[in-house]
Amino acid sequence: MTHLEKLEQQSIYIIREAFNKFEPLGLLWSVGKDSSALLWLVRKAFFGHVPFPVIHIDTSYKIPEMIEYRDRLMREWNLNLIVGQNQEVLARGETYPNGSASRVRCCSLLKTEALNQVIHQHRFSGLIVGIRRDEEGTRSKERYFSPRDKSSEWNFKNQPPEFWDQFNTDFAPGTHVRVHPLLHWTEVNVWEYIHHEKIPVVSLYFANKGRRYRSLGCAPCSATVASEAKTVPEIIDELRKTKQSERSTRAQDQESEDAFERLRQSGYM
Amino acid sequence: MEQRSVESLLVEIQTTKQSMPSGDSPVRVVIVGHVDHGKSTFVGRLLWETGSLPTGKQEQIQTACQRRGVKFEWAFLMDAFQSERDQNITIDVAQTWLHTATREYVIIDAPGHREFLKNMVTGAASADAALLLIAANEGVREQTRQHGYLLSLLGVRQLVVLVNKMDLVGYDRAVFSHIESECSAFLKKAGIEPQVFIPIVAADGVNLAGPSGETPWYQGPSVVAAMDGFECLKAPSALPLRIPIQDVYRFDHRRILVGRVESGQVSVGDKLVFWPGGKEASVETIEAWSAPKKSGARTGETVGLTLKEQIFVERGQVATPEGMPPDVTHKFKARLFWLGKEPLVRNRSYKLKVTTQEVSCQVLSVDRVIDADSLGEVAGVRDSVGHNEVAEVTIHTRTPIAIDPYSENAATGRLVLADGTMLAGGGIAYKVLDAPSLKAGKGPAAERLTLQQRHHRFGHKSVVVWLAGEPAEISRIAQRLECILFARGMAVFLLDESNLTGVLTSMAPDLETLPPSRTSWNVAAAISETVLLLAQAGLVTLVAWPLPESVAASMRALAEQKNVGFLSVLLSSPGDTPAGDRVDSPEVAADQGSPSAYDLRLDIGEQAADAAALTEIVDKLTLGFQLPPPADYVI
Structure with a gap:
């Protein structure tokens, strides 16, 4: 097997374990490259089907192309889409673009809080999330099956052991588990897989007038990088050479040394 | 001491990255050893030495160190949590990617503190090879031994020992040799033979990427050169077929059994026997979506099978070839490590997981508790196995399970135990007891039932x-x-x-x-x-x-x-x-x-x-x- 095949097979195994163990199960889809590749892996695991709902947390600040792409795939791939939005906070206007919240606070309200609302409303016991270890320090310490308490908090100082592909699948009522089937992939691996499988991705990832998005988020907090990469192989080539870290264009991470740790501890993906 | 500039390394790395064969998997190397012997510092410095750090990362660490009023700390690269940086200790295992001139690695930085042994196991269990760090000024310590022994239980066989902080003992060869002989003797008892011992100073990069003037008496390979000698674990494709059934799906009017080929291979038309139970059926198709039609599958593949004969199969059963069954038993002896806060107690119920099988089990007897320090036996009759202890126990399962002795098949001879909702222990089945000999024939003979049965x-x-x-x-x-x-x-x-x-x-x-x-x-x-x-x-x-x-x-x-x-x-x-x-x-x-x-x-x-x-x-x-x-x- 090639390395990419090994990565794929491991992810499929994890996805099938999650499907066997958790009901109701959902998949968090940011419509970025990672969770879209993840969605593709789900279709592989279930022979073309997506047998559980797909959740998109819409902060209302997403770049319009992202929503277009989302709605197109929803139709073409026959997805049961749940859109989560913290309408109360949006009505109140307590957001970073309005100047009434810090970037991190805005993330926490519009993403983490909106996600918690969806989890409680649908009583999800398992959530599949497309994070990877190579993205960031605290994500590199994650488990494939990561328990969250009732308020979605991550007890990262006391994580259960996990080995030999035997996962912690029993949890107390009211808690849920984040399942991370892409944990062992790198950014380049994801693009290699997108190339190999011809998975459609948002056009924002490709260079337009010398710039492209490397990591997608909300418009006010996501920056573009200088790039001439107009095709997937060109992106792969560019990433193999770069020394820039992937999330360096995500402004909320840079607010303080522990900005991301605090976000993740309280339930951010 | 010769210090290579970051720029010269970058050039080297960029050329190597392109020449890397993209089909190969990175070798997974776990860093283990006693607390404070310098594991995270080593990993941080190695990342820098090999030019694997992203832009700005070093500056970010510099700021974090200045904020705490400490000198530059390589360990902060891996110790991402605030509490880890504040206490200068690794709490949870971290993984990172690294390139040398010849290939890519996944580096797994395991915590050395006894308290976080569960996290060390989490990291080490998936490793192809290990680097064991020993601080020269402290020598072989409790966690050096415990980690060494656990590596053996976890099946990690490739090991290089790094004697760190050589500067603190004046680069004294005698100190190095003493640690080498003491550690070799211990590891031999644990069943591992280290490939080489290397004197290093992780914080200064001595002997990490190339030879150093500080240790003229050392003629062996640098750490990077030694790592390049590691190999990825081979898939056990030559062993008999084992597919533990993970689930049964019904999609588009097909009943599909899914599972991962843990060993051997399977082809369309093969006759399979499902254990426990011994029901037989042949493979009609191997299903796949968005992929070419499949006629067979190899070790490591997650397959979807449809069967010619409609038999009842459920999660947990193991598909095997005719004539090469596993053992089906209630009882076996296991060598295990216990990570639970509460001890593993005889005659209490635990959940046993072997591949996709999950059954209630109890420990019938604690046969031997192994002292991690001496690898000798802890004296006295024991009724329980304590937090972070290693022991040999006899396990009895509520219902029969299909299992292979670990020596015959690692994937189907490993087990984990859950106490309540959390995984709390793991180990290997080293001896199967009371199993009727399925291997000789096709299930129990039609003679008079025996008392044994x-x-x-x-x-x-x-x-x-x-x-x-x-x-x-x-x-x-x-x-x-x-x-x-x-x-x-x-x-x-x-x-x-x-x-x-x-x-x-x-x-x-x-x-x-x-x-x-x-x-x-x-x-x-x-x-x-x-x-x-x-x-x-x-x-x-x-x-x-x-x-x-x-x-x-x-x-x-x-x-x-x-x-x-x-x-x-x-x-x-x-x-x-x-x-x-x-x-x-x-x-x-x-x-x-x-x-x-x-x-x-x-x-x-x-x-x-x-x-x-x-x-x-x-x-x-x-x-x-x-x-x-x-x-x-x-x-």
Whole structure:
């Protein structure tokens, strides 16, 4: 097997374990490259089907192309889409673009809080999330099956052991588990897989007038990088050479040394 | 000391990245060793030495260090949590990617603190190879040994030892050699042979990426060169096929069994046998979506199979080729590490996971607790395995499982134990017990069932427990004993006055059917026959009836001949006249008082005395006959 095949097979195994163990199960889809590749892996695991709902947390600040792409795939791939939005906070206007919240606070309200609302409303016991270890320090310490308490908090100082592909699948009522089937992939691996499988991705990832998005988020907090990469192989080539870290264009991470740790501890993906 | 500039390294890395064969998997290397021996510092520095750090990362760390008023700390690269940086200790395992001139690595930085052993295991279990760090100024310490031994249990066989902080001992070769010989001897006992020992100073990069002027006496490879000698673990494709069934789906009118090929390979048309159970069916198709049509699958692939014959298969069963079955058993010996905060206790229920099988199990006996320091045995009989201890135990499962000894197949010979909702232990099955030989033929022969098969079914040996004493008293105790053993999941039956009298009368009306206190030799012999009959049915047979010693002795001899256990208990209440005095027959009276006739002599009467007597009998049964585990299988 090639390395990419090994990565794929491991992810499929994890996805099938999650499907066997958790009901109701959902998949968090940011419509970025990672969770879209993840969605593709789900279709592989279930022979073309997506047998559980797909959740998109819409902060209302997403770049319009992202929503277009989302709605197109929803139709073409026959997805049961749940859109989560913290309408109360949006009505109140307590957001970073309005100047009434810090970037991190805005993330926490519009993403983490909106996600918690969806989890409680649908009583999800398992959530599949497309994070990877190579993205960031605290994500590199994650488990494939990561328990969250009732308020979605991550007890990262006391994580259960996990080995030999035997996962912690029993949890107390009211808690849920984040399942991370892409944990062992790198950014380049994801693009290699997108190339190999011809998975459609948002056009924002490709260079337009010398710039492209490397990591997608909300418009006010996501920056573009200088790039001439107009095709997937060109992106792969560019990433193999770069020394820039992937999330360096995500402004909320840079607010303080522990900005991301605090976000993740309280339930951010 | 020769320090290469970051720029010169960058050039090297960029050329290597492009030449990397994209099809190869990175080698997974875990960094282990005692707390504070410099693991995270080593990883941070190695990332820098190999040019694997992203832009700005070093500056970010510099800021974090200045904020805390400490000098530049390489460990902060891996210790991402605030609490890790504040305490300068690694709490949880981190993984990162690294490139050398020849290939890519995944580096797994494991915590060394004893408290976080569960996180070390989490990281090390998936590694192809390990680097064991030992601080030269401290030498081999507790976690050096424990990690070494755990690597062996986890199946990590490729090891390089790094003797770190050589600057603190003045680059003294004698210190290095002493650690080398002490550590080699220890690792040999644990079953691992290190490939090489390398003197290093992680913080300064000495001997990390190239030779160093500080250790002219060292002629061996640098760390990077030694790592380049590691190999990825090979998939066990030459072993017999094992596909533990993960789930059964029904999509588009197809019933698809999914599972991962843990060893061997499978092709369309192959005849498969599913264990436990032994049902057979052939592979009709190997399903795949958005992929070319498949005619076969290799080790490591997650497959979807449809079968020609419609048989019932469920998650947990293991598909194997005809003639190459696993062992199917209730009982096996395991070598395991226990990570739970609460100890692993004998006769309590735990969830056992072997591949996709999940069953209730109990530890029948703690056979040996291994001292991580000496690799010797911890003295004394133990009823439990404590936090972070390693032990050999005998495990009994509620329902039979399909398992291979670890030496024959690692994937199907590994197990984990969950205590409540959390994984708490793991290990390997090193010896399978009580498994009928499936390997010889095709399941049990159609001959008369053996006692062994009955034992296997009930999950325990059959034993005769003879309770002697005052008839009403022993009946009372016996009834409680029967309930206790029954609650423990045993097949148990009590023979006492209430059911024996009727049987004896109808079976042989000419027998002198007197109350138990007036048992004749003939009646005693008839009772003995009845008892042995029930015992041969596989039951734990309790008999509450006074019997002459000669009859009891021959019953014991016959029982042992038939591989049935035998336990005799004399129960007496305070103020009782000796039991023998109340038996009328002189023959019986003469030989019942002999102390050698009883395995246990216990006082009863008060509630506390009764309870103590019952506990003693149950303990004796459990220990003496490895009886029944099953305390509270109802979870």
